[in-house]
Amino acid sequence: MHAVLLAETSEEYLCGSAETLLAGMVRLGRKCIPVGCVNGGCGVCKVAIVKGSVRKCGPMSRVHVSEEEESQGVLLACRATPMSEIELKVIGKMKKIIW
């Protein structure tokens, strides 16, 4: 289990090392990171890792995270598992289709 801290809101939750940052948050019913397709395709769970290290565990659509961004610690929370205590910043958001 690793602590995951959201830098901007000071929200914190505990995430298992075998579950993704997003899955851990969803399991606890928390809402601090936007939840979309949970499969790396839609981009709403985009985060920047400020402190700590993660393991990438699946492909992320290059529409939403470029290789350059990824090299700077930007990734989709549904595609990363924590390897240490994590501090992150939420970049993605739920942008409404006009309904």
Place this chain on the structure above:
Amino acid sequence: MGVMRIGHISIKVMDMAEALKHYQNVIGMKVTHTDAGGNVYLKCWDEWDKYSVILTPSNQAGFNHVAYKVTDDFALVRLAQKVRDYGIEVEELPAGTLPDCGRMVKFNMPSGHEMRLFAEKDILGTDVGSTNPDPWPDDMRGAGAHWLDHCLLVCEMDPERGVNTLVDNKHFFIKALNFFETEQVVVGPNGSIQIACFLSHSSKPHDIAFVAGPTSGLHHLSFFLDSWHDILKAADVMAKNRTRIDVAPTRHGITRGETIYFFDPSGNRNETFAGLGYQAQRDKPLITWTEDQVGRAIFYHTGSLVESFTTVYT
């Protein structure tokens, strides 16, 4: 004669092995072809053409193109000309451009989505055959989807710039391709802004649909099931496969369809839906959903919008 039905949809997947597990084990499709480029072609049990879904390996998720089948080559020639007369450039693709598929005409909808029309594709037949057929085959898998039914495409809309490619698409589909509108969702002062459009070229409530969004993309591709019981079973299959469900079984106000929304392993949204809904006809009065009942239009039981449904797409 003219358009008959949706022929196939081509989408991008980031992990082909996971995608194939999903479309075979959850939807119930079968692989009928893999080409040299690694593209995989799949078919539902109750379809007779060789494939209705094309999965292309990519580092992205999302839409490549959608193709509609037309009655014959005369219709293909006539419709290609109607598209040109409408002011849209048409490219002719020779037979074999896609495997086992006759010649196609290719063009972009006003929203930018690539569309193709074709008249011929290799026929494998349904899994129950055409001679004294059983109602369903013994080797049905997963949700056992009958066929690919339709897709819903997100069309770029920006009221501040006066851009509404949803309405542009509607006019194009009606004028050039002879579709008719069955339902609409309107918002704004006097309901003057259309944000959703449902079009048919058959007696189904929709063969294609559009919704307005900040950029053009794919909202979902949809597979047909028979009944509410099949919807429940499909949801069980999704749970067994740990599929990410977007909207649990419910009913739409629009089309009256019984539905589940879920994501494939690349985040492309799928739908399994059941029920004929109603008989769509060209003289049936247009159904309108108003801004205050938009929740009911999509989610008839709760009348509330599910956030991911109206924000997430590829």
